[in-house]
Amino acid sequence: xxxxxxxxxxxxxxxxxxxxxxxxxxxxxxxxxxxxxxxxxxxxxxxxxxxxxxxxxxxxxxxxxxxxxxxxxxxxxxxxxxxxxxxxxxxxxxxxxxxxxxxxxxxxxxxxxxxxxxxxxxxxxxxxxxxxxxxxxxxxxxxxxxxxxxxxxxxxxxxxxxxxxxxxxxxxxxxxxxxxxxxxxxxxxxxxxxxxxxxxxxxxxxxxxxxxxxxxxxxxxxxxxxxxxxxxxxxxxxxxxxxxxxxxxxxxxxxxxxxxxxxxxxxxxxxxxxxxxxxxxxxxxxxxxxxxxxxxxxxxxxxxxxxxxxxxxxxxxxxxxxxxxxxxxxxxxxxxxxxxxxxx
Amino acid sequence: xxxxxxxxxxxxxxxxxxxxxxxxxxxxxxxxxxxxxxxxxxxxxxxxxxxxxxxxxxxxxxxxxxxxxxxxxxxxxxxxxxxxxxxxxxxxxxxxxxxxxxxxxxxxxxxxxxxxxxxxxxxxxxxxxxxxxxxxxxxxxxxxxxxxxxxxxxxxxxxxxxxxxxxxxxxxxxxxxxxxxx
Ligand code: SF4
Ligand code: SF4
Numbered sequence: 001x002x003x004x005x006x007x008x009x010x011x012x013x014x015x016x017x018x019x020x021x022x023x024x025x026x027x028x029x030x031x032x033x034x035x036x037x038x039x040x041x042x043x044x045x046x047x048x049x050x051x052x053x054x055x056x057x058x059x060x061x062x063x064x065x066x067x068x069x070x071x072x073x074x075x076x077x078x079x080x081x082x083x084x085x086x087x088x089x090x091x092x093x094x095x096x097x098x099x100x101x102x103x104x105x106x107x108x109x110x111x112x113x114x115x116x117x118x119x120x121x122x123x124x125x126x127x128x129x130x131x132x133x134x135x136x137x138x139x140x141x142x143x144x145x146x147x148x149x150x151x152x153x154x155x156x157x158x159x160x161x162x163x164x165x166x167x168x169x170x171x172x173x174x175x176x177x178x179x180x181x182x183x184x185x186x187x188x189x190x191x192x193x194x195x196x197x198x199x200x201x202x203x204x205x206x207x208x209x210x211x212x213x214x215x216x217x218x219x220x221x222x223x224x225x226x227x228x229x230x231x232x233x234x235x236x237x238x239x240x241x242x243x244x245x246x247x248x249x250x251x252x253x254x255x256x257x258x259x260x261x262x263x264x265x266x267x268x269x270x271x272x273x274x275x276x277x278x279x280x281x282x283x284x285x286x287x288x289x290x291x292x293x294x295x296x297x298x299x300x301x302x303x304x305x306x307x308x309x310x311x312x313x314x315x316x317x318x319x320x321x322x323x324x325x326x327x328x329x330x331x332x333x334x335x336x337x338x339x340x341x342x343x344x
Numbered sequence: 345x346x347x348x349x350x351x352x353x354x355x356x357x358x359x360x361x362x363x364x365x366x367x368x369x370x371x372x373x374x375x376x377x378x379x380x381x382x383x384x385x386x387x388x389x390x391x392x393x394x395x396x397x398x399x400x401x402x403x404x405x406x407x408x409x410x411x412x413x414x415x416x417x418x419x420x421x422x423x424x425x426x427x428x429x430x431x432x433x434x435x436x437x438x439x440x441x442x443x444x445x446x447x448x449x450x451x452x453x454x455x456x457x458x459x460x461x462x463x464x465x466x467x468x469x470x471x472x473x474x475x476x477x478x479x480x481x482x483x484x485x486x487x488x489x490x491x492x493x494x495x496x497x498x499x500x501x502x503x504x505x506x507x508x509x510x511x512x513x514x515x516x517x518x519x520x521x522x523x524x525x526x
Contacts, residue, residue, distance in 0.1 A: 043383075044377060044378050046377075047381065047382055047383050307370050
């Protein structure tokens with residue numbers, strides 16, 4: 001085998017393909033698109049124009065490219081007081097681990113293109129959720145290593161929020177498992193091919209999972225750890241240049257990865273397309289459908305910026321513990337009820 | 345004096361239904377504006393506001409009317425206007441030049457308050473109705489007597505489209521295009 005064949009085989013191996021191409025490259029494009037949409041949508045709703053002059057024909061889309069170039073060439077300043085190794089490692093590890101859930105989620109029902117062996121596929125939802133809970137610890141680490149009051153306060157806020165949303169996210173997603181009686185993402189998606197999407201059958205769990213995603217990636221109205229007027233940039237206060245972009249990109253990648261899990265569990269995955277044989281029908285087109293659904297979720301989250309202000313920490317925790325947690329539990333109960341009467 | 349006892353009623357607690365309803369309401373407003381945006385941004389160099397006559401823009405001197413009373417230079421609160429002496433031919437004795445005082449203006453200092461225009465007894469000073477003229481360096485903003493008599497070139501008008509900004513009862517600020525005349 002030549003070197004090119006070996007490289008192609010490695011890239012083509014579903015877990016690597018999903019993390020590198022769908023995850024990394026896809027979320028780079030989607031991060032640019034989502035930030036652009038966020039700014040444009042907020043501008044439309046707030047009766048402004050938004051980014052414009054960089055490319056009037058494209059509605060200022062190149063503005064975001066210019067921003068990325070600026071981040072890439074900005075001089076990174078590393079203060080003398082930081083704890084150097086965690087300071088550098090936290091954003092990188094956070095970003096890589098944010099993408100790891102994509103290494104275990106299936107994009108097709110064709111077993112030839114599953115990223116995990118069929119026996120492990122039985123627990124793919126649990127594995128994906130377990131990995132999803134990892135990245136926030138790196139945000140706290142980034143704040144702690146920065147050795148800056150704003151960063152530490154931001155990290156502590158993140159810790160408060162994690163405790164609240166982690167449970168809701170997992171219970172919300174488990175609502176889907178309760179409805180279908182399996183942890184296998186493929187089986188969960190196929191259960192939605194028959195009657196209807198779980199988002200409609202089990203709206204409580206869907207809403208809980210959706211709001212938990214919004215919370216976990218600190219999008220509006222839960223942009224509490226990085227709230228600009230209060231704590232500068234929260235855990236990322238001391239970061240500049242590419243490292244700052246990694247931190248911000250990490251949040252978008254986590255949002256994208258979680259949106260893919262949401263698209264699979266609640267939004268019907270690759271349906272209406274039924275995966276067939278071969279690379280194109282069996283893998284590429286179904287994954288395109290899933291990614292498009294996830295992108296719609298990401299854009300919907302971006303839209304929230306236009307209408308919501310920022311909650312205070314106590315308001316967010318209030319909402320999480322008093323309303324969302326019972327709602328997620330009710331979602332599980334609803335799922336079990338539906339499963340018992342054989343609706344799914 | 346004994347303390348007065350008063351009753352204070354707390355606001356009614358918002359119920360879950362209220363919260364859901366207000367969230368849906370705000371989302372509906374957001375979607376409404378997203379679908380049908382009513383933007384009021386002025387795309388500035390492409391569109392520029394046509395300001396009304398009487399706007400306090402740049403100040404120009406009509407030298408013929410000036411009687412060298414120096415009232416403008418004295419009233420100027422920011423000491424932008426100064427009198428200078430120039431030699432010029434006397435209209436009565438053309439062979440003998442005479443000394444006369446005229447105001448000049450330093451636009452680094454001027455705050456466009458318009459006092460000088462108001463105080464001038466012969467209306468030798470007047471405002472033009474634009475304000476957005478750009479200079480390459482500070483020295484150019486120091487106008488000598490010749491420059492002070494010419495209206496500066498209004499470059500924005502060459503590229504942009506004049507609009508008038510008005511308040512609409514329902515729509516808020518709106519832009520109405522105006523023709524070249526006014
Ligand atoms: S407008 Fe006001 S500040 Fe400017 S020159 Fe006249 S008096 Fe002075
Ligand atoms: S106030 Fe009028 S007349 Fe008097 S010096 Fe100034 S410009 Fe001339």
